[in-house]
Amino acid sequence: MAASGGKPPMDSWRIFPDVTPEQMRAEAERQAIRGKLRAAMQEKLRDPYAVGNFEDPALTRWYYVRNHQFDNFKQTPKTSFLGIVFGIAPIAVLTWLFWTDRRKMKEDWRKGIGRNKASIINF
Amino acid sequence: MYHLVLGYVGLVMSVWVCDSKVMWRVGQIGGLLLVVPALGLMNLNLFISGVSGAMTSDFMSVALTVLSIWLLPLMLVASQQHMVNEAKFYQRVFIGCQVFLTGGLVLAFLASDLLLFYIAFESTLLPTLMLITRWGAQKERYQAGTYFMFFTMVGSLPLLVCLLGQYQLSGSLALDLMFVGVSKGEYIINFWWLGCVVAFLVKLPLYGTHLWLPKAHVEAPIAGSMVLAGVLLKLGGYGMIRVSYLWGSSALVSGEVILALALWGMISMGAICLRQTDLKSLIAYSSVGHMALVVGGVMTGTAWGYNGAMILMIAHGLVSSCLFSLANSWYERGHTRNLIGSRGLIMLFPLIGFSWLISSLMNLALPPAINLFGELVAMVAVYNWSVYSVAFMSLGAVLTAGYSLYMYGMSQWGNVMKGYKNLYIITSREYLLGLLHLMPAIYLIFYLGLMF
Numbered sequence: 001m002a003a004s005g006g007k008p009p010m011d012s013w014r015i016f017p018d019v020t021p022e023q024m025r026a027e028a029e030r031q032a033i034r035g036k037l038r039a040a041m042q043e044k045l046r047d048p049y050a051v052g053n054f055e056d057p058a059l060t061r062w063y064y065v066r067n068h069q070f071d072n073f074k075q076t077p078k079t080s081f082l083g084i085v086f087g088i089a090p091i092a093v094l095t096w097l098f099w100t101d102r103r104k105m106k107e108d109w110r111k112g113i114g115r116n117k118a119s120i121i122n123f
Numbered sequence: 124m125y126h127l128v129l130g131y132v133g134l135v136m137s138v139w140v141c142d143s144k145v146m147w148r149v150g151q152i153g154g155l156l157l158v159v160p161a162l163g164l165m166n167l168n169l170f171i172s173g174v175s176g177a178m179t180s181d182f183m184s185v186a187l188t189v190l191s192i193w194l195l196p197l198m199l200v201a202s203q204q205h206m207v208n209e210a211k212f213y214q215r216v217f218i219g220c221q222v223f224l225t226g227g228l229v230l231a232f233l234a235s236d237l238l239l240f241y242i243a244f245e246s247t248l249l250p251t252l253m254l255i256t257r258w259g260a261q262k263e264r265y266q267a268g269t270y271f272m273f274f275t276m277v278g279s280l281p282l283l284v285c286l287l288g289q290y291q292l293s294g295s296l297a298l299d300l301m302f303v304g305v306s307k308g309e310y311i312i313n314f315w316w317l318g319c320v321v322a323f324l325v326k327l328p329l330y331g332t333h334l335w336l337p338k339a340h341v342e343a344p345i346a347g348s349m350v351l352a353g354v355l356l357k358l359g360g361y362g363m364i365r366v367s368y369l370w371g372s373s374a375l376v377s378g379e380v381i382l383a384l385a386l387w388g389m390i391s392m393g394a395i396c397l398r399q400t401d402l403k404s405l406i407a408y409s410s411v412g413h414m415a416l417v418v419g420g421v422m423t424g425t426a427w428g429y430n431g432a433m434i435l436m437i438a439h440g441l442v443s444s445c446l447f448s449l450a451n452s453w454y455e456r457g458h459t460r461n462l463i464g465s466r467g468l469i470m471l472f473p474l475i476g477f478s479w480l481i482s483s484l485m486n487l488a489l490p491p492a493i494n495l496f497g498e499l500v501a502m503v504a505v506y507n508w509s510v511y512s513v514a515f516m517s518l519g520a521v522l523t524a525g526y527s528l529y530m531y532g533m534s535q536w537g538n539v540m541k542g543y544k545n546l547y548i549i550t551s552r553e554y555l556l557g558l559l560h561l562m563p564a565i566y567l568i569f570y571l572g573l574m575f
Contacts, residue, residue, distance in 0.1 A: 045541060045542055050544065051544070051545075052544065052545070053457055053458055053459075053542060053543045053544060053545075054542030054543065054544070055542075056464075056542070059461065059463065059464060063400065063401075063461050063463075066400050066401075067400075067401060067404075086391070090383075090387045091331075091380070091383050091384055091387055094382075094383035094386060094387055094515070095379050095380050095383040097383075097509075097511050098379040098382060098383060098509045098511065098512070099379045101509045101510065101511055102377065102379065102508075102509060105509075
């Protein structure tokens with residue numbers, strides 16, 4: 001097969017026509033690494049002498065990162081933008097919205113008009 | 124009502140001196156027996172009714188008193204297992220802490236004087252701090268205790284100053300006063316009102332000042348989490364109802380900022396919950412979302428708002444406490460709170476899955492659960508306050524339903540995690556916990572007249 005040239009050696013049935021041999025080899029290496037990780041995990045899982053619960057260090061690391069994001073916070077333009085857009089602006093907009101609505105309501109009450117007298121939404 | 128507080132003094136003493144073989148039972152049975160005098164106080168008038176000396180009992184006080192008293196035996200039952208390996212002396216201190224905490228809470232809710240309420244309010248901080256920092260599970264508990272302590276104390280110092288100023292002006296801090304005529308129409312009165320209210324907003328917590336809550340709830344042991352979520356948050360709500368009733372119409376500014384924070388908090392906490400990986404953290408953030416609606420209900424100043432806030436507080440106290448104890452029953456076995464690492468629980472523990480189901484369904488405010496009625500009544504009150512709030516509240520309610528179902532689905536369904544060994548069966552103690560949490564909640568569905 002290798003002698004015929006141009007065709008990747010692992011794809012004898014040509015299922016992946018547009019994958020180069022280097023890509024195929026790299027993917028095979030990645031699958032081998034994953035296979036070793038799976039085998040290590042299965043060994044730990046099926047160990048008959050193990051006591052206690054099975055701990056996956058990758059999961060522990062991932063969990064630690066998820067729970068310590070605030071401790072590693074750094075102020076960047078992106079975080080400032082996010083803080084303003086999702087923290088300060090909604091509060092400011094909502095406050096302004098309620099303030100104007102309430103002021104109008106109270107003026108209507110002083111004038112003796114009921115609420116939403118001439119509007120589409122009439123309750 | 125003094126007999127109730129004296130009952131707690133007696134319980135602390137008896138836990139301290141009794142034999143170490145029975146100290147847990149003494150705490151649990153004694154706590155359960157003390158529910159009876161509390162139920163005898165129950166009356167349904169909304170404002171001050173029964174008075175005796177420095178204490179008063181009306182509907183709000185007694186409802187929350189009964190809740191806090193009910194939670195004491197539940198806390199002791201829940202923490203029995205994980206304290207097994209501690210020294211007997213520290214177990215005794217642990218039980219004594221919880222009994223003292225409940226006694227302080229009962230004093231706070233039954234106080235008829237605002238200064239007594241303040242003293243009891245602050246006195247609940249110390250046992251909770253001890254519970255969190257001494258018996259928490261991870262090293263983050265020190266930071267959690269610090270946050271909890273300092274947030275609450277910084278919030279409540281203005282309350283002390285404002286209360287003392289009020290005492291100097293009016294000569295009394297009794298709860299049935301109205302602070303009218305204090306200073307007519309001056310702008311300073313807004314800061315006075317704000318100073319009184321900030322303590323409770325931090326305690327409730329309002330969205331802007333909620334940072335202490337996820338830390339404290341997650342790092343606390345199960346008893347700490349149960350009492351925090353079940354009752355201590357309600358101290359904030361109860362205090363706000365009392366103080367805002369007293370200020371009444373003399374505060375010129377009304378709560379637009381606070382309501383804006385509350386409504387946005389409801390939405391953003393719902394969104395954050397959908398991204399959580401820690402089970403206890405999810406329940407903690409959901410507490411912020413539910414309390415946001417309580418804040419909304421109270422800040423409207425209407426009777427429906429107060430009623431909705433009260434029902435919501437009782438419902439949330441029972442359901443959140445139940446969820447924490449269920450999460451803890453898994454944590455004791457799997458030593459993980461990771462949502463990814465705790466799947467398929469319903470296959471492992473089917474019967475407690477019923478408790479998980481009922482409490483998750485109540486958490487998402489499914490009818491006919493009382494959570495729904497609380498939310499509905501509070502939402503109507505806030506809608507009456509301003510029409511535009513309904514968009515945010517409905518989005519918040521949808522997100523609440525979303526994360527409640529997410530939590531139930533992620534923990535119960537899916538492939539069973541195979542890495543856990545020695546998963547012992549759910550003990551009848553834990554079934555009892557679930558039952559005792561949910562039985563009042565289900566009972567209240569049929570007798571909601573108790574709330575209205």
